[in-house]
Structures are given as C-alpha cells and as structure tokens.
Amino acid sequence: xxxxxxxxxxxxxxxxxxxxxxxxxxxxxxxxxxxxxxxxxxxxxxxxxxxxxxxxxxxxxxxxxxxxxxxxxxxxxxxxxxxxxxxxxxxxxxxxxxxxxxxxxxxxxxxxxxxxxxxxxxxxxxxxxxxxxxxxxxxxxxxxxxxxxxxxxxxxxxxxxxxxxxxxxxxxxxxxxxxxxxxxxxxxxxxxxxxxxxxxxxxxxxxxxxxxxxxxxxxxxxxxxxxxxxxxxxxxxxxxxxxxxxxxxxxxxxxxxxxxxxxxxxxxxxxxxxxxxxxxxxxxxxxxxxxxxxxxxxxxxx
Amino acid sequence: xxxxxxxxxxxxxxxxxxxxxxxxxxxxxxxxxxxxxxxxxxxxxxxxxxxxxxxxxxxxxxxxxxxxxxxxxxxxxxxxxxxxxxxxxxxxxxxxxxxxxxxxxxxxxxxxxxxxxxxxxxxxxxxxxxxxxxxxxxxxxxxxxxxxxxxxxxxxxxxxxxxxxxxxxxxxxxxxxxxxxxxxxxxxxxxxxxxxxxxxxxxxxxxxxxxxxxxxxxxxxxxxxxxxxxxxxxxxxxxxxxxxxxxxxxxxxxxxxxxxxxxxx
Numbered sequence: 001x002x003x004x005x006x007x008x009x010x011x012x013x014x015x016x017x018x019x020x021x022x023x024x025x026x027x028x029x030x031x032x033x034x035x036x037x038x039x040x041x042x043x044x045x046x047x048x049x050x051x052x053x054x055x056x057x058x059x060x061x062x063x064x065x066x067x068x069x070x071x072x073x074x075x076x077x078x079x080x081x082x083x084x085x086x087x088x089x090x091x092x093x094x095x096x097x098x099x100x101x102x103x104x105x106x107x108x109x110x111x112x113x114x115x116x117x118x119x120x121x122x123x124x125x126x127x128x129x130x131x132x133x134x135x136x137x138x139x140x141x142x143x144x145x146x147x148x149x150x151x152x153x154x155x156x157x158x159x160x161x162x163x164x165x166x167x168x169x170x171x172x173x174x175x176x177x178x179x180x181x182x183x184x185x186x187x188x189x190x191x192x193x194x195x196x197x198x199x200x201x202x203x204x205x206x207x208x209x210x211x212x213x214x215x216x217x218x219x220x221x222x223x224x225x226x227x228x229x230x231x232x233x234x235x236x237x238x239x240x241x242x243x244x245x246x247x248x249x250x251x252x253x254x255x256x257x258x259x260x261x262x263x264x265x266x267x268x269x270x271x272x273x274x275x276x277x278x279x280x281x282x283x284x285x286x287x288x289x290x291x292x293x294x295x296x297x298x299x300x301x302x
Numbered sequence: 303x304x305x306x307x308x309x310x311x312x313x314x315x316x317x318x319x320x321x322x323x324x325x326x327x328x329x330x331x332x333x334x335x336x337x338x339x340x341x342x343x344x345x346x347x348x349x350x351x352x353x354x355x356x357x358x359x360x361x362x363x364x365x366x367x368x369x370x371x372x373x374x375x376x377x378x379x380x381x382x383x384x385x386x387x388x389x390x391x392x393x394x395x396x397x398x399x400x401x402x403x404x405x406x407x408x409x410x411x412x413x414x415x416x417x418x419x420x421x422x423x424x425x426x427x428x429x430x431x432x433x434x435x436x437x438x439x440x441x442x443x444x445x446x447x448x449x450x451x452x453x454x455x456x457x458x459x460x461x462x463x464x465x466x467x468x469x470x471x472x473x474x475x476x477x478x479x480x481x482x483x484x485x486x487x488x489x490x491x492x493x494x495x496x497x498x499x500x501x502x503x504x505x506x507x508x509x510x511x512x513x514x515x516x517x518x519x520x521x522x523x524x525x526x527x528x529x530x531x532x533x534x535x536x537x538x539x540x541x542x543x544x545x546x547x548x549x550x551x552x553x554x555x556x557x558x559x560x561x562x563x564x565x566x567x
Contacts, residue, residue: 016565055413058565077415085413091406095313107305108414147410 006155006186007031007054011063014049014210023049025210026063031203033154034184036177038197041207047190048088050207051159054188055085067155081109084153088160088190090144098128098135098143105147117150123172137164149176156180156187162196174200228261231273232280241272259284306411306424310398311431321390321436326443328386332377333447339368356512370454371534378444379463379530381504387471388500391433395478396493398425403482403567412566422561426479426554433475437468455534463533469546473524474500476553484560486567499523524549 007030014024024046031037041047052058054065056076065072067079092101102117111117121128124142132140141164148156156177162170177187177200191197197204198218205215230253231237237258242250247263262269273281311318366372399422402408411421441464445457474496481491503523510516510526520526527542 052566055409057409057412059563077417080413080415083413085409087406087409087413089406091410093313093407104305104309105410105414107309108411108416 004032005030006033006035006068007037007188008066009050009054009063010065012050012053012060012065013062014053014058015061022061022210024053024060027207027210027212028063029205029212029215031186031188033186034181035203036181036187036189036201038201038204039188039190039207040192040194040197040204041190042192045207046210047192047207048159049210051085051088051157051188051190054157055080055083082154084148084151084156084158086144086148086156086158086161088163090140092132092140092143094133095131097131098126101132101143102128102147102150106150109151111151113152116152117146120146120149120176123176124169138166138169141165142169145173145176149180152183152185154185156185158187159190160192161189162191162193170196227263227266228259228284229269230257230259230280230282230284231278232257234277234279238272238276242269245269245272303416303420303424303427306416306421307428307431310425310428314428314432318432318435321432322439325386325436325440328382329378329440329444330447332374333444333451333453336370336373336451336453339373356509371531374448374453374455374460374463374534375531379467379534383464383467383530384470384500384504384525384528387433387436387468388474388497390436391429391471391475392478392493392496392500394429394432395475395496396482398429398479398482399561400482408566418561419558422483422557426476426557429475429479430472433468433472437464440464456536459534459536459538462538463530466528466530466533466538466543466546469543469550470524470528471500473546473549473553476550476557480553480556480560483557485564500525 009027009029011026011028012024013022013026015022027046027050029037039047039050049058053060054067054072056072056079059073068082070079072079093104096104106117120126124146126142126146127135127139128143132143135143141161145158145161148158162173165173177189180187181202187200189197189201201218203215203217204221206213233256236255237252239250239252239258242248242258242260245262245268248269249261251259251261253259260269399408402411408421412418441461444460444464447453448455448460449457477499478493478496481495503520503525506516506520506523507525507528510520524546527539527545529539529542532538
C-alpha cells in the first residue's frame with residue numbers, strides 16, 4: 001500500500017440525524033505521507049466529527065474519505081491496520097491496569113517491536129501497574145498516547161493529544177511526532193490550541209461550522225502575519241512617512257520611539273529606514289495565533 | 303474475536319463468580335429445606351390445593367406442589383429461576399455493548415483492525431459464556447444437592463430444566479442486546495421493554511389457563527413454551543427448545559443488522 005497522499009477527504013459531509021445544519025459541509029483536504037497536519041477550530045467546529053468519520057465510527061452523509069488509498073467505510077478494517085488513534089477524551093477501561101490495557105490493545109493489533117513499547121513507556125514515565133481509575137488525567141493521557149504510537153502506524157490521528165500533559169511530557173510527545181514524520185508517517189492532529197499546532201505542524205487547516213475555511217503552510221501563515229517592530233531613531237521618528245507604507249500601523253511612543261506593525265513584504269520598510277538614522281531596532285515575537293484569528297475573522301466576514 | 307471474548311470474560315470474572323455463587327446458594331437453600339416439607343407433603347398438598355386455580359397457576363405449572371417435581375418447579379424453576387436468570391441476562395444484554403459505548407471505550411476497540419461484526423460476536427459470545435457458566439454451576443450444585451437430599455429427579459432432567467430456564471432468559475438477553483446494537487434511541491428502552499415483556503410473558507402464560515382471552519396472546523410469548531414440571535418429569539419438548547434457540551439467533555442476527563453501519567454515539 002503506497003500512495004503519496006495518506007489522507008484524502010473528498011467533499012465529506014455529515015448530518016447528525018435530522019439536524020438542520022451539516023456538522024461537516026463538503027470538506028475536502030489532502031494530507032501527504034510524512035506531513036504533520038494541524039486541524040484547528042473552536043469546540044463544535046467539526047474537528048472530532050471529521051476524525052470520527054475517518055475512523056468509521058460515524059458514517060458520512062455524503063462524499064468520501066480515504067486513508068492510504070483505501071475507503072474508510074468500505075475498507076475500514078484494512079485501513080485501521082495502519083492507523084494509530086487517540087480520542088479527544090481518553091476513555092480507558094477503568095478497572096484494568098495500564099499494562100493490562102496495553103496488552104489487550106496489542107492482542108487486537110500486534111506491535112512490531114516490543115522494545116519500542118518499552119521505550120514509549122520509559123519516555124512517558126508511565127505508571128502501568130495501577131488501575132487506570134486511580135490515575136490522573138495526565139497519566140491516562142500518556143497511556144492513550146502509548147497505545148496510539150505503539151504499533152508504529154503509518155497514519156496517526158490524534159484528537160487534542162497534549163490535553164492534560166505537563167510541559168515535560170508535551171516535549172516527549174512533540175519528539176515522537178517528529179520521529180513519526182521522519183519515518184514518513186502522516187500525523188493528523190486536531191486541536192484548538194494554536195501554539196501546540198504551531199510547534200509541530202507543517203500545514204494547518206481551519207474548520208468553522210463544518211466548513212474548511214482555510215488551509216496554509218506554517219511558512220505561508222508566517223508570511224501573511226504582521227511583523228511588529230519597535231524602532232528608535234536618533235532624530236525625530238518619520239511617523240508620517242511610515243504611515244504611508246502599505247498595511248503599516250504606526251504607534252508613536254515619543255519623539256524618537258515608535259512601534260510599527262506591517263503585513264507581508266518588509267522591503268519598503270527597510271528602504272525607508274535606510275534613509276534615517278536608526279539607533280535601535282527590535283522585532284516583537286510573531287503571534288501567529290492572533291494573526292490567524294484575525295485572518296479567520298476576515299474570512300468569516302466575507 | 304478471541305481477544306474480545308477473553309478480555310470481556312476476564313473483566314467480568316468477579317461478576318461471574320458472584321452470580322454463580324448466588325444462584326448456587328439459592329438452589330442449595332431450596333433443596334436443603336425440602337426434607338422438612340417431604341414428611342408433611344400430603345397434608346400440605348391438600349391445603350395448597352384449596353387455593354384458587356389462578357393463584358396456583360402463578361406459582362407453578364403443576365398442581366402437586368410438594369412432590370419432588372412440584373417442589374422444584376414451584377420453588378425454583380417456574381418463577382424464581384427465570385427471574386434470577388432474567389436479571390442476569392437483561393443486565394448483561396444491556397451492558398455488553400451499551401456500557402462501553404456510553405463510556406467511549408468501545409471506540410478504542412473499534413479503532414483497532416477489527417470489524418464491527420467481530421466486536422459484536424465477541425461480546426455476544428462473552429454474554430453467552432457467562433450465562434452458560436452460571437447455568438453449569440447451578441446445574442452441578444442442584445444435581446449434587448438433589449442427590450444428597452434424596453430428591454427423586456434424575457440429574458439429566460435437572461440439568462435440562464436449568465438449561466431451559468437459561469434458554470428462556472437468553473431470549474430476553476438477546477433482545478436487549480439487539481436493542482442496544484441499534485443505538486441510543488433503542489437503548490433508552492432496552493432494559494425496560496424486555497423486563498416488561500418478561501413479566502407480561504409470565505403473567506399471560508400463567509393466567510391463560512383461567513382467563514380465556516389471554517390464551518391467544520400468550521402463545522406469542524416465550525414463557526408459553528417453558529414447562530419446567532414437564533421437563534422434570536422427563537417430557538422435555540425439543541421443538542420448544544429449538545424454537546427458543548431460533549429466537550435467540552434471530553435477535554443475534556438483528557443485532558448485526560443494527561450495529562453494522564450505524565453511528566457510534
């Protein structure tokens with residue numbers, strides 16, 4: 001089984017019962033092998049519906065979805081041989097210990113390398129000897145992540161994967177995603193946490209009210225994002241000239257200091273600054289989340 | 303399917319143990335007190351026969367209450383055993399699939415490369431194995447105690463009657479299982495409706511001897527084909543057992559139809 005695209009959604013739609021609105025409305029997207037795709041959206045936007053359709057938990061009303069070239073409904077069992085899944089709300093069998101639970105999952109889907117499972121347990125520092133019901137949310141999440149990664153799947157579908165993890169364990173998770181990408185696995189991550197997505201994804205899709213409203217690579221997004229600089233001039237700050245630049249927003253602090261935010265191409269700004277004596281130039285951190293939300297709101301307004 | 307079956311049984315091992323112990327203890331209690339009644343059976347039987355036929359028909363399917371067969375039928379098999387097995391069966395039927403779906407643990411299993419049919423079969427067979435275990439334990443305890451108490455009923459007949467009681471309740475268990483397989487809307491009624499049906503089935507059948515208009519509807523209900531006293535006297539009706547088994551298979555097939563393509567809640 002070898003296709004370039006690991007996940008393909010073609011006009012995928014889902015209506016729950018007789019609900020007046022579609023939970024998914026003709027969503028089309030492609031995710032390549034070796035790509036980490038972030039699926040962003042607010043609660044109820046359709047992220048989990050998309051994932052549940054991919055896993056064949058729910059049936060599409062219209063359109064289709066394929067994983068590694070196979071239809072997720074017709075070839076569901078074959079598809080799942082290559083998929084690792086983590087649910088948004090990790091639900092495990094409470095009375096089983098972590099070890100018993102992982103043994104059960106391994107019986108249903110044999111692991112390729114036992115030592116890899118041991119490595120995952122070690123890296124997550126997971127406690128497998130206690131019944132799941134006695135574990136904290138973070139520790140249950142670790143077991144959920146181990147069961148998703150342990151058979152080294154070619155496609156990982158993860159719903160809110162870092163929920164409940166402490167920063168140290170989040171780092172372990174990010175490293176695992178990086179390793180999965182390195183072995184050409186596709187990772188489809190649903191989240192409403194932008195910084196998490198920003199940290200690991202190659203490409204981002206934004207879903208709102210069941211519609212995919214935007215898809216961009218992180219680089220494209222960064223290019224579109226406004227850059228903010230704090231600039232100090234030896235002489236009087238050229239506020240009027242800066243304001244003439246396209247998409248520039250200028251906030252003077254005093255006679256010599258100002259802050260300028262500018263979207264897209266920066267060459268005109270630097271050309272203008274070259275004509276003045278700049279004594280200090282600082283770039284503010286790019287806040288993609290803010291920019292993305294700004295962009296998203298514009299899309300909605302259209 | 304085997305991992306689903308074995309893990310389901312393993313997760314319910316204590317429940318199986320306590321159910322087996324509970325039902326066995328009930329049978330032990332019933333049989334242990336029989337010798338006290340046996341010596342006065344003629345006098346007691348005369349008194350019991352003074353009761354109205356309607357009352358008698360609610361207790362047993364025989365008029366000879368204190369013969370070994372009448373005693374076992376009236377105190378164990380006719381009413382209590384279907385109730386006890388019914389609670390077990392309906393409880394199992396409503397939880398084998400539905401509880402995991404409500405807890406969202408079903409998704410974990412379905413995210414693995416197993417078909418829905420496999421999950422359904424594994425869970426259904428686990429339920430069957432649990433009921434079979436309790437039935438076998440109950441049969442063994444009953445046979446041993448009946449032998450010790452010199453209860454004049456053969457081991458085979460006791461085993462057949464216990465098995466028939468289990469088969470009767472399997473119908474209701476499989477009905478519940480099928481309803482949960484159809485999803486949330488059917489699941490809401492999945493415990494209440496079969497329980498109501500079990501009670502109605504018992505009442506209609508018991509009273510159909512004295513209330514004429516109940517004769518016809520009672521024929522549509524499973525209890526009508528359950529005659530413990532008849533089996534205990536060696537007149538088991540294989541066709542009735544086969545009919546019950548077919549009903550169980552029908553509901554099992556219905557479960558598959560319901561579960562095959564529906565949305566998981």
